[in-house]
Amino acid sequence: MHRVRENIYKWVFAIMAFASIIFLVGITITLITQSFPLFREIPVKSFLLGKAWYPTYDPPEFGTFPLVAASVFVTFGALLVCVPLGIGSALYMNEIAGYRQKSLLKPLIEILASIPSVVYGFFGMVIVAPFIQKVFNLPTGLTAFTGSIVLGIMATPTVASIAEDALSFVPKSFREASLAVGANRWQTLIKVVIPSAGSGISTAVILGISRAIGETMTVLMVTGGAAIIPKSFFQPVRPMTSTIAAEMGEAVFGGLHYNALFAIGLVLFIITLFFNILAEFISNRYRLKLGAGR
Amino acid sequence: MKKSNISQKIGFFVISLCLIATLFFLGTILYFITVRGIRSISWEFLTKPPSGGMTEGGVSPAILGTFYLTIGAILFALPLGLACAIYLTEYTPKNIVVKILRISINNLAGVPSVVFGLFGLAVFVKFFNFGVSILSGSLTLGILILPGIISASQEALTAIPQSLREASLALGASKWQTIRKIVLPSSMPGILTGVILSIGRAAGETAPIIFTAAVFYMHGYPKSIFSEVMALPYHIYGLMTEGTSPEKQTQIAYGCALILMFFVLLLSAIAIYFRQKQRRVQHG
């Protein structure tokens, strides 16, 4: 009697638990089925390597190379901002800050990590872009450079927070052993702490990359939106995410353009999936390594 | 002075600069949005709909819309997420099941928000024919916050000592009674923390609702869950990219950004404060 009821509960929970699997699979299937019609008309190769994105021309061209290149460009630029700043901040919190200072800084950084991306995009548009236009004397401030900076600032708190977690996972004994043989704090940090937290820090960076590539609103608002292959940081570009967000409104449901935007979503999904799996893989190995070290 | 000590000085200096730069940039954002946004804020701004072709009046439909979407997302994601966490921690399924679930949850957490938007468009708006509506937007946002709710709930549930479960079971309580009467009440603060963080996340997301729920302008207020809505984040975007009087619109956008940012920061501050307090209790 009890057992029957208990089993019913168990199955109810199990079924609900499987929702996350269903959604992940559902997303995959949706992206594939919705982009499939495009590939009947246009070979995958010219979709991925085509140099022109003119979805509304007659005949339309669906080459996503400029969009992918823009994403890579902007993400790379953002990394140049958020990796040093984020990891530097993490090192500060972990090594220099005292207990009181850290217990103030860490939550502050975590709280700031929650500022919505549309606020960053807005800030980029009204403050950063005019500033950059003036300083570099450009025709427009909405460039890949602006996007990189704003996106980089946006990802910094996340990178800092994850990297700090990784640093504080390093056993105290490692540090003490190094200090005991006469190394100073800096040498200990560089030679012992950072290497032992290495994979945790790389996880932070990879998650930062994945977040930056997938970020939509910031780049949509500040990168200017020109679908051309970027030659310099100081020109407008159109990354994958902003293409989807900007063009879905004008695409006809079920038309080739609609399918093409889902295909971009598929590419984006595969890229971020790759980075997430990579991050998972590295952090698993890291856990094993530290586990053995204890 | 020894060479190694000089390198330590330089190294620490650089690290400090990184932190200062980070705080400076984030501070700049807070400063500009607050100082310029506060000029827009008034009772009228919070309670009146827009007027004069989006250049005057308030943004109350957008505030209300964001409220609806967020509540809808939580109503959808909380039962699912909590059930998943309960299943994982209390019913300890086979290793392989745990692994598959964990991989799906982690990867779902990493899916770009615009892809959730695509999914919502294809499945909720078109396939189920819910249209561009509060319902479609809430479901899409719900899936987006699901992983966060699961991991926060899981953390809260695993923090409950096994001895409490044993005590309950040893008294002849069934597993379900133990979960309902002992495990869930004790882990409620932790679960709520996750919910609060998720509310902030759902309220601030834009990309998932662009194609599934949000419109830049609508007449009056939404009448049912099948109505389209205005939403704060989308309103900011709309004000900056549509319309004809950029200066007036930018000022309104400042106001919206301030409301949104203040609301989200407040929620996450509350949540993080509680989380720290709980962690301290558990470790002390």
Place this chain on the structure above:
Amino acid sequence: MDNVVHIKVSKVNFFYGKTHVLKNISMDIYKNKVTAIIGPSGCGKSTFIRLFNRMNDLIPNTKVEGHIYLDGEDILLTKTDVVNLRRKVGMVFQKPNPFPKSIFRNISYGLEVNNIKDRKFIEERVIESLKKAALWEEVKGRLNDNALMLSGGQQQRLCIARCLTVEPEVILFDEPCASLDPISTKKIEELITELKKNYTIVIVTHNMQQAARISDYTAFLYLGELVEYGITEKLFTVPENPKTEEYLSGKFG
């Protein structure tokens, strides 16, 4: 002595993964007696008594063989209703584990989960249990206080009272005094001696003096094997097995 067998353990083996934790144990536990299980730590004492209320079910990757009969019924069968079993076989744990609820709600919990709703009955039963557990005098004015405010010894008596409300036949004590001071320990020991009039008691302890003081029967477990089992007085004065003698004289453990 008119001894009635209450629990009959027959050829029980227990495996944790590939480790053979309990090896072919058979013994009879008598009604209204205190049976102590002693042995060095890690010998499987706790694992052994946790079989009596199927608490080991909670640990994944374990396997049990053999039979344990409670009132003639095998409780190790998969079809056994463990919820009913645990209402008959109560347990007090090593560390006091009150729920983070009021004192009253802690005690009434066992009734609550039995779907007893009669408030008056619940109240009477709570007071009765607190009295039986010799805690009533100390807490009578503050039943609505959080149970976590009590001292360790009081918490442990609260856990005993909580267990009594369900009216079990058998009470298992898993090193109930391990985390308590001597005065609290003495109170619990007196309580156990008092309780055996109405209940069958099995207690695990690593404290030999304690076993000698309160138990009628003692079982000595060593490396998962039941080395010796008999009347406490006899086992402590003229042990049959040389290993028991070694252990009692403090040569190992």
